[in-house]
Amino acid sequence: MTLHPAPLTTPEGIGIWVGAFLTFCVLSFLYKDNPFYKLAEHLFVGVSAGYYIILNFWTVIYPNLYEPLRKAFAGHGVTERTGMFAAELGDYRGWLLFPAVLGLLLFTRLFGRIGWLSRWSLAVIIGVYVGIQTTGFAQGDLVAQVQASLQPLWTGKLGSSLNAIIFTLGLVTSLLFFFFSREHKGALGVASRIGVFFLMIGFGAGYGYTVMSRVSLLIGRFQFLLEDWLGIVR
Amino acid sequence: MSLVTALEKLDRRWIFLTIGLLVLLPLLFPLALPLYVSPPVRSFVEAVDSIPDGSRVLMSCDYDPGSIPEMVPMTRTALRHLLDKKCKIVITVLWNGGPGLVDRIVRQVVEHEYPDRQYGVDYVNLGYKAGDEAVMVLMGQGIVNAFPRDYHGNDTRTMPIMQGVRDYTSFPMLVNISGGYPGTKEWVQQVQARFHLPMVAGVTAVSAPEYYPYLQSHQILGLLGGMAGAAEYEKARGEKGSATRGMDAQSLAHYFVAVCILLGNVVQWSKRRRPAP
Amino acid sequence: MKRELPLFITAVVGLLMILSFFVPHQAVSVPSDFLQQCALILRAFGYVLGGVNVLLVNFDGIYKRQPGWVYKIVLVTTLIATVVVGAVEGPGFLNPHTRSKWIYDNIYSNMQATMFALLAFFIASAAFRAFRIRTTEAGLLAVAALIVMLGRVPLSNALTNWLPEWARLQSLQEWIMVFPQNAAKRAILMGAALGVMATGLRVILGLERAYLGGED
Numbered sequence: 001m002t003l004h005p006a007p008l009t010t011p012e013g014i015g016i017w018v019g020a021f022l023t024f025c026v027l028s029f030l031y032k033d034n035p036f037y038k039l040a041e042h043l044f045v046g047v048s049a050g051y052y053i054i055l056n057f058w059t060v061i062y063p064n065l066y067e068p069l070r071k072a073f074a075g076h077g078v079t080e081r082t083g084m085f086a087a088e089l090g091d092y093r094g095w096l097l098f099p100a101v102l103g104l105l106l107f108t109r110l111f112g113r114i115g116w117l118s119r120w121s122l123a124v125i126i127g128v129y130v131g132i133q134t135t136g137f138a139q140g141d142l143v144a145q146v147q148a149s150l151q152p153l154w155t156g157k158l159g160s161s162l163n164a165i166i167f168t169l170g171l172v173t174s175l176l177f178f179f180f181s182r183e184h185k186g187a188l189g190v191a192s193r194i195g196v197f198f199l200m201i202g203f204g205a206g207y208g209y210t211v212m213s214r215v216s217l218l219i220g221r222f223q224f225l226l227e228d229w230l231g232i233v234r
Numbered sequence: 235m236s237l238v239t240a241l242e243k244l245d246r247r248w249i250f251l252t253i254g255l256l257v258l259l260p261l262l263f264p265l266a267l268p269l270y271v272s273p274p275v276r277s278f279v280e281a282v283d284s285i286p287d288g289s290r291v292l293m294s295c296d297y298d299p300g301s302i303p304e305m306v307p308m309t310r311t312a313l314r315h316l317l318d319k320k321c322k323i324v325i326t327v328l329w330n331g332g333p334g335l336v337d338r339i340v341r342q343v344v345e346h347e348y349p350d351r352q353y354g355v356d357y358v359n360l361g362y363k364a365g366d367e368a369v370m371v372l373m374g375q376g377i378v379n380a381f382p383r384d385y386h387g388n389d390t391r392t393m394p395i396m397q398g399v400r401d402y403t404s405f406p407m408l409v410n411i412s413g414g415y416p417g418t419k420e421w422v423q424q425v426q427a428r429f430h431l432p433m434v435a436g437v438t439a440v441s442a443p444e445y446y447p448y449l450q451s452h453q454i455l456g457l458l459g460g461m462a463g464a465a466e467y468e469k470a471r472g473e474k475g476s477a478t479r480g481m482d483a484q485s486l487a488h489y490f491v492a493v494c495i496l497l498g499n500v501v502q503w504s505k506r507r508r509p510a511p
Numbered sequence: 512m513k514r515e516l517p518l519f520i521t522a523v524v525g526l527l528m529i530l531s532f533f534v535p536h537q538a539v540s541v542p543s544d545f546l547q548q549c550a551l552i553l554r555a556f557g558y559v560l561g562g563v564n565v566l567l568v569n570f571d572g573i574y575k576r577q578p579g580w581v582y583k584i585v586l587v588t589t590l591i592a593t594v595v596v597g598a599v600e601g602p603g604f605l606n607p608h609t610r611s612k613w614i615y616d617n618i619y620s621n622m623q624a625t626m627f628a629l630l631a632f633f634i635a636s637a638a639f640r641a642f643r644i645r646t647t648e649a650g651l652l653a654v655a656a657l658i659v660m661l662g663r664v665p666l667s668n669a670l671t672n673w674l675p676e677w678a679r680l681q682s683l684q685e686w687i688m689v690f691p692q693n694a695a696k697r698a699i700l701m702g703a704a705l706g707v708m709a710t711g712l713r714v715i716l717g718l719e720r721a722y723l724g725g726e727d
Contacts, residue, residue: 001262011608015617022618026625030250030632038582044622045565046586050593051619052330053562054611058602059333059362060555063383064548078382078391089541090379092548099549103556110560110567116513119723121553123517124524126714126722128550131528132367134711136423139532140453141704144427145697148451163690170694178702195698200648202695204655205687206443209460211634211660213304213439215487216461218257218631219480220303221624226261246636253635267665270681299620300627330558331623334605334615341607364558365551372547375540380551387602428532446688447697462663485666487631492657494639499653502643 004231020229023221065103069096170198238504241497249494256490260482267482274449275466278456281434282315285407290322290395292405292431294421295339297413298331301438306339307464307477308411308436313343315471316409322395323357324405326381328369328416333362337385354393361385366416370424374401401429408433418445422453436463518717525715566590655692659684 006016025040068077072093075082084094102121109118149171155161173195176188184192226232271279285291293312297305316323325340327333337359344351351357360381363369372380377399378390390396398404408431412418418435425431432455437445439460448454458467461484464477524546531543569583569590577583597604597611604611644650661667662684671679713719 011613015613019617019621022622023625026622026629029629031247038579039585040622042582042586043589043618044626046589047593047614047618047622048331049562049565049586050590050597051611051615052558054594054597054604055330055333055362056364056555056558058387058597058604060364060551061559062602063387064363064555065552067382087541087545089537089544090376092545095545096548096552099552102549103553106553106556106560107563110564119513119517120520121556122722123520124546125550125553125557127521127524128368128528128546129366130521130711130714131525131531132371132424132547134525134708134715135529135532136367136420136427137704137707137711140423140427141700142708144451144453145447145701145704148447148453149697163686167690167694170691171698174695174698175701178698196648197651198691198695199698200651201655201687201691202443202699204652204657205659205692206440207652207656208659208663209439209442211488211491211638211656212460212462212484212663214627214630214634215253215257215484215491216303216439216480217300217624217628218253218487219261219461219483220476221628222258222261222483223303223476223480224621224624232262244639246640249636249639250632253632257631265666267669269665270668272681272685299623302620302624331619334612335620337605338616363551364554365547366554368547368550368554372544372551375544375547379544379548383602386606443688443692444696444700446693447700450689450693450697481665485664487635488660488664489666491635491638492661494635495642495653495657498639498642499644 001232006229006231016228020225023225027221061103065096065100068093069100072096169194174198174202238501241501242505253487253490256486257483260486261479264479265482265485267485269465269469269478269481271466271470272463274446274457274459275463275470276456277449278434278436278458278467279315279470281407281432281455282312282319282409285316285319285321287319288321289319289406290324290399290404291316291407291409292324292326292402293409293411294326294328295332295336295411296328296417297335297411297438298329299335300331301413302335303476303480304438304461304464305411305413305436306335307461307475308458308467309336309339310343310475311464311467311471311473312409312411312436313340314347314473317344317348317351317357322355324377324395324399325357325359326369326373327359327362327385328366329413330362330364333359333385337361354388355395358390358393358395359385360390367420367424370416370420371428374425374429376401377404402431403429405431407431409436410434411436412441413438414441417441418448418454422448426453436467439463514720514723517723518720522715522717525711529715562590562594655687659687659692 007013008017022040025036028034029037071077072084075084077093078091079088087093087095102124105117106121108114151164153161153164153168155164173191177192177195177199182188295309313323325336327336340357340359344357361384363380369380378396381390384390402425408421408425410418410421410433412435418437421433426433434456435445435454436458442457442459445454445457449457458464461477461480465481468475468478527539527543527546531539566587569587572583573580573587593614596614600609600611605615606612644653658680662680667680676682710719
């Protein structure tokens with residue numbers, strides 16, 4: 001095992017040392033809260049907020065709004081047609097003034113008295129996502145899943161038939177657990193209790209996978225420290 | 235002080251230290267434990283293998299540095315898998331924190347291992363776009379309408395790889411590597427359900443259980459779950475990447491957490507059985 | 512104007528988006544495509560607004576000398592510096608070897624990864640201090656968690672290889688994931704889908720107005 005730490009002579013190398021220092025600042029929180037952790041935390045929030053501003057400006061506002069509007073004011077667009085409002089699918093030219101104005105109206109939230117103007121922008125956002133998600137959930141999560149659940153309970157083999165029965169029983173009883181229009185008594189009570197058992201197995205499996213996810217994040221950090229920072233080579 | 239009392243009063247920093255060491259030591263001294271390729275991962279490999287060689291494939295890398303250890307190995311191996319099949323790859327990123335990371339991974343794989351592949355001809359990184367599901371549906375009407383410029387600021391309409399690309403019908407498959415929302419669930423709901431684009435998914439372990447229904451209904455054709463899924467994918471492809479190297483540490487940490495659960499309950503049961511003072 | 516117009520906009524836009532799922536005609540597809548473009552642009556403005564809000568809140572904190580105001584100076588300075596550097600570098604600000612890319616790779620990326628890595632420590636600590644098996648349901652949860660957690664790692668492959676295939680931890684883990692766990696998750700998926708559809712209709716019909724906020 002030999003040590004080949006990142007060089008301090010290149011910007012990339014210095015960056016790795018900075019990254020390692022900040023990593024230890026954050027990990028120091030495990031001992032107790034301290035000024036190094038607070039410094040790193042505030043540095044992270046500042047850099048993140050600044051990064052989100054500049055990212056959304058250059059990747060969305062500039063190419064999807066400013067550039068098409070600039071071309072539209074010159075009477076051009078993506079297609080051959082001329083005219084500021086000569087829009088067609090994918091080429092909206094001057095009509096993009098509408099989202100431009102709505103986007104600026106969002107900032108009225110920062111000014112108390114005229115903050116209600118931002119509701120118009122929010123209404124468009126909410127309307128778009130409500131429409132998209134209603135159909136998405138209906139088609140992707142309801143219809144397709146019901147279709148896939150309609151499977152034969154007898155497959156010709158005992159093992160897979162038993163599995164199909166267990167699956168269907170689990171699905172139906174779990175769904176019945178979420179039926180709150182009637183009190184869970186009698187047959188419904190028994191069914192929903194069985195459903196709870198299946199749900200607990202599901203949550204237990206989810207917990208197991210969550211542990212895997214969290215541990216792997218720590219593994220990744222140690223791999224950065226050992227491989228990129230210290231360059232430990234075997 | 236009895237053992238049970240000592241455990242009851244245990245400072246949690248000892249637990250932190252123990253798990254830290256159990257993760258660190260196998261990285262320094264690997265155990266090389268054998269990996270086994272599970273059925274969802276095998277399905278993923280078979281689905282990607284079924285893509286005709288030379289096709290143009292859509293790859294959406296929807297994650298940020300918070301899920302590097304799980305997502306990056308999957309991305310690398312999937313890129314190699316597609317490039318070995320001489321596929322052309324169109325990459326998108328729907329997470330704020332992702333574009334710089336994804337670009338670095340793509341360049342590391344392509345420029346170092348496939349130097350004959352040309353940017354803009356054989357692969358393109360369209361970069362990030364805000365909007366989550368709205369972007370997905372918008373791409374269904376026209377990919378370049380949603381991404382008029384790529385990650386580097388180039389005009390996508392003039393790129394050779396984007397010639398003839400209209401919408402999702404231009405791709406035989408979507409390879410989605412996703413860290414959460416927006417991600418696999420939204421691609422299934424908005425793209426697979428609406429535009430019927432076949433897809434495979436690599437997801438974080440924390441979200442993997444909720445995608446088993448999609449796998450069973452064939453809405454996704456293959457699933458990689460977490461670092462274990464990434465390691466199994468590497469094994470299936472004959473690689474030994476960072477996911478494989480991390481599985482020894484994962485093993486010890488999991489057993490330690492299991493011991494913590496059991497010990498914690500033993501302490502509790504002992505407390506309950508102890509007579510009141 | 513203050514409440515009725517936004518509710519009307521939401522209803523019309525929402526209905527148009529739902530209609531666009533069923534009607535491919537351009538009289539519907541072009542307006543819905545345009546509205547999706549608008550949503551993209553508005554979301555981006557929203558992120559910018561969020562960043563500006565962080566700046567204003569922390570400026571206020573520094574001015575009023577709130578506890579930890581010195582750290583807020585670091586926050587504000589780095590926020591402004593990141594924006595200025597990115598603005599100067601233009602659309603290719605994340606290209607290799609730019610200053611913005613250096614900030615992204617070495618500060619943002621490392622810090623975000625480490626913040627999430629802390630969770631591994633806390634999940635181990637919580638497993639010892641908080642995971643209590645007091646009922647049958649909790650016991651089932653614990654058994655499933657242990658089988659899945661242990662069955663997913665290669666150490667279990669090595670430890671249980673001598674058992675018949677159906678009895679190995681990895682096989683038990685797979686069976687749990689594909690059958691009982693799958694059934695439960697599918698039920699939750701379907702229930703959530705119904706909930707989302709119901710809430711969506713309520714928002715479109717103006718019965719759900721929480722997103723408007725405020726009194727007026």
